[in-house]
Amino acid sequence: MGKDTPKNNHNNTSKNQLDSVSSFEGEKGGLSIREFLDQDQRKDLLRLLTAGSVDDGKSTLIGRLMFDSKMLYEDQLAALERDSKRVGHAGEDIDYALLLDGLKAEREQGITIDVAYRYFSTAKRKFIIADTPGHEQYTRNMITGGSTANLAIILIDARHGVITQTKRHTYLASLLGIKHVVVAINKMDLVDFRQEVFEKIRKDYETFVAQLDIPDIHYIPLSALKGDNVVETSERTPWYHGNSLLEFLETVHISSDRNFTDLRYPVQFVLRPDIKFRGFSTSVASGIIKKGDDILVLPSLKTSKVKSIVSYDGELDYAFPPQSVTVTLEDEIDISRGDMIVHPDNRPRVERHFEAMLVWMDENEMDLSTPFYIKHANNNTKAKIDQIRYKVDVNTLEKSNIENFKLNEIGRVVITTTKPLFFDPYTQNRQTGSFILIDPVTHNTCAVGMIIDKLGSKNLPSRITDTDKETIAKGKSLVTIAERQKKLNQKGDTIWITGLHGSGKNELAFSLEKKLFENGATVVLLDGSSLRMGLNKELDFSPADRAEHLRRVAHISKMLNDQGIITICSFISRNNSLRKQIAQIIGEERFHLLYMNATMEFCRNNKPELYEKAEKGEIENLPGIDLEYEKPGDATLVLKPEENEINIDRILDYISANKIFPVH
Structure with a gap:
């Protein structure tokens, strides 16, 4: 009936509660308070x-x-x-x-x-x-x-x-x-x-x-x-x-409302108090598990029978949701957290691809390039949002196409996980059909999802857009230079060191590679000896073959630079016209010329056998002897071999100042 309840009706509420217990005792023939509370607990x-x-x-x-x-x-x-x-x-x-x-x-x-x-x-x-x-x-x-x-x-x-x-x-x-x-x-x-x-x-x-x-x-x-x-x-x-x-x-x-048909027992913990007992503990997500049941373990597909069902109150003949129990099996099977026990003739979907309704809960906008962590049942793995099918306007139920989700937005998405999940559609099983996405950096829960169903590989969205196809047809990478720089924290540039045989350019190049590597750079070194043993094995030392040799080196450097990799090249590259061609192939904005300015006396002392053979005519086309070597007038840095330690510091300072790599 309609009423304005008088306030004094409730001034002795706690007393009324005790009176109700006393009344209950009288009605039930002297039932104790403990028995009453036990019944209350089972409500x-x-x-x-x-x-x-x-x-x-x-x-x-x-x-x-x-x-x-x-x-x-x-x-x-x-x-x-x-x-x-x-x-x-x-x-x-x-x-x-x-x-x-x-x-x-x-x-x-x-x-x-x-x-x-x-x-x-x-x-x-x-x-x-x-x-x-x-x-x-x-x-x-x-x-x-x-x-x-x-x-x-x-x-x-x-x-x-x-x-x-x-x-x-x-x-x-x-x-x-x-x-x-x-x-x-x-x-x-x-x-x-x-x-x-x-x-x-x-x-x-x-x-x-x-x-x-x-x-x-x-x-x-x-x-x-x-x-x-x-x-x-x-x-x-x-x-x-x-x-x-x-x-x-x-x-x-x-x-x-609970699903008592489909047994889903997602293992949370392996209980091993001593060598005589090995049990698998969790809450029953759905279905009923009984002693003597035939079971199947996912993903291993191993089978066994339920030996016992142990709870806080002792052994049970069966368990159902949402009871928390420990199950032992008749056979020794390797089962870990995240595995699932089911009935052999009633299995969930075991898939990596599925569609889901997603509710975005993060203050930051969704970034489709982010590899999220997904927590599903007691299983954790990485997941990628492949596509947003549509966004739902929860006020009008209208659907629209968007590129990402913002806080509180809801829509249908396609998700791919690193390893298969064991799931059911959310409408069939709320426990195995729901999941959360976790930001890999902040570890905040950024979304919750309800699985619609699995998605066959034929129905997966194409990950290549029309624009991507045009880019591929031109032979260009789908990963931009800016993306590589951000990923590697460096610019893909070439450090080209020129100088005569015996000038110390190789020692400088290898020392520089080691220093950059120790600082965390991704770097590749190219030198004449290595390439002439493989890629350029058929080329001799004639001026024409020397030019072809350097042209190939330049193209290799360009390819590596395009991948965001720093290259260090140690080659004589004897004249200005050759060095200009190399710069044009690589890209003048990322070509950095270093000149090792060594005297002929230093070079002879460093490689006496080589120069003696050249002077005797046993070796032809040696720059500085029977081929002219033009000193570069436009070198970024001019270095002296006697100051090798100082040279390394100068180069590192230059690399850092030009934002090629942040040397620490």
């Missing part, structure tokens, strides 16, 4: 969430449920009455929302920001309520609160009817696979409890919800502030013949 648990627009009365409704079900203690009541007068938004009435709105900002604005969880129970059932925010920017908070809910209460202000937020919250409830929805049409006292208002809202809501998959919907007219149809049916709605909200919550059937 069914209903998880529910409330959702609605701002100021629809979500927190007030939950507060009223707790108040009228006598689940508040004297200090809570005193604080509620005091706070209602000080910061309440209900006039002379008690502001029940203050029981839920715990944040200072919530009380100041009279809104819900964070998800508030509250627990209470009645003689028939226990309840965990998630009071979720109504604002659109807190969509991720509602997703969090509803991820484990069996039932959703969608509040509608009777004065405003079905609005955009109503549709958004209903869509999110459907997305989360919530099978039971109560449409609580609140504030009926402000529309004089008129039946035509209730029926119009009901009709509008039914028109919208027909597009969604919610099998069980109930409509209740109520006034959360006054208490009508909250705990008891109200005399002010004689045209309403259904249950009150609390009566419905106590009796709604949720047991069949």
Whole structure:
């Protein structure tokens, strides 16, 4: 009946609770408090969430449920009455929302920001309520609160009817696979409890919800502030013949919502207290596991039988969700965390590719190039978002094409994982059909997902766009120079060292390579001796072959530079025209010429046998003897072989100053 409950009805709540225990003892023939509490512990648990627009009365409704079900203690009541007068938004009435709105900002604005969880129970059932925010920017908070809910209460202000937020919250409830929805049409006292208002809202809501998959919907007219149809049916709605909200919550059937058909036992921990016992522990995700059952282990496909099922209370003949147990097998099988035990004739999908609905929860925009971590059941691996099929406007259900997701956006995506996952479609199994994506750098949860189904390789999206195809046809890489520089933290440039035989250019080149490598650079050294033993083996030392030799070296350097690799080249390259051709092939902006300025006397002393043979005519075409060597006039650095240690430092300083590589 409609009522304004007198405050003094609850001044001795804790005493009333003890009296109810005493009454229970009398009715049940002297049942002890311990036995009563044991029965209370075994009561069914209903998880529910409330959702609605701002100021629809979500927190007030939950507060009223707790108040009228006598689940508040004297200090809570005193604080509620005091706070209602000080910061309440209900006039002379008690502001029940203050029981839920715990944040200072919530009380100041009279809104819900964070998800508030509250627990209470009645003689028939226990309840965990998630009071979720109504604002659109807190969509991720509602997703969090509803991820484990069996039932959703969608509040509608009777004065405003079905609005955009109503549709958004209903869509999110459907997305989360919530099978039971109560449409609580609140504030009926402000529309004089008129039946035509209730029926119009009901009709509008039914028109919208027909597009969604919610099998069980109930409509209740109520006034959360006054208490009508909250705990008891109200005399002010004689045209309403259904249950009150609390009566419905106590009796709604949720047991069949769980999947008891498909055994999914994702191993979380291998229990080995001693050499005599080896068990596999986790919560049963779905299905029923029994002693003596034939089982199959994924991914190894090994088979065995269930030897025993061990729980905190001892051995069991069977276990079902959401029980946490340890299973032992008759055979010694190598099973690790992330493996899954199933029945041999009832297997989940074992796939790397699947489609899913994704809710983006990160403050930062999605980056499709990021290799995320995916946590699915007790399995962890890397995952890549291959494609965004579309984004869903949760307010209108319209679909649109976008390049990435922003905070609170929802859409359909294609995901590929590094190793196969063992999953079922979310509509079939919420436990094995859901996952989270984790940012590999911050380790924050950046998205939650609901798997639609596997995706065959023929249906995988093409990862090559038309633009990519045009780039490939031109023989160009799909990885840009800028991307390589960012990845390798260096520029792909060529350090070309010229000088006569015996000038010390090779010693300098190899020493420079070692220093850069030690600093973390990706570097390749090319020198004449190495190339003439392989790639340029057929070339002699004539001027024409010397030119061809250097042309090939230049092209190799260019290819390496294009890959972002620093090349160090040590070649005589005897005249300015040859060096200019080399620079043009490599690219003048990334060609850096170093000249090892050694005297002929130094070179002779360094390689006496070579120069003696040249002077005797045993060797032809040796630069500096019978071929002219032109000293470069445009060298970036001119070095002396006697100062090799100083030379290395000078080159490293130059490399760092020109941002080729950040030498430390």
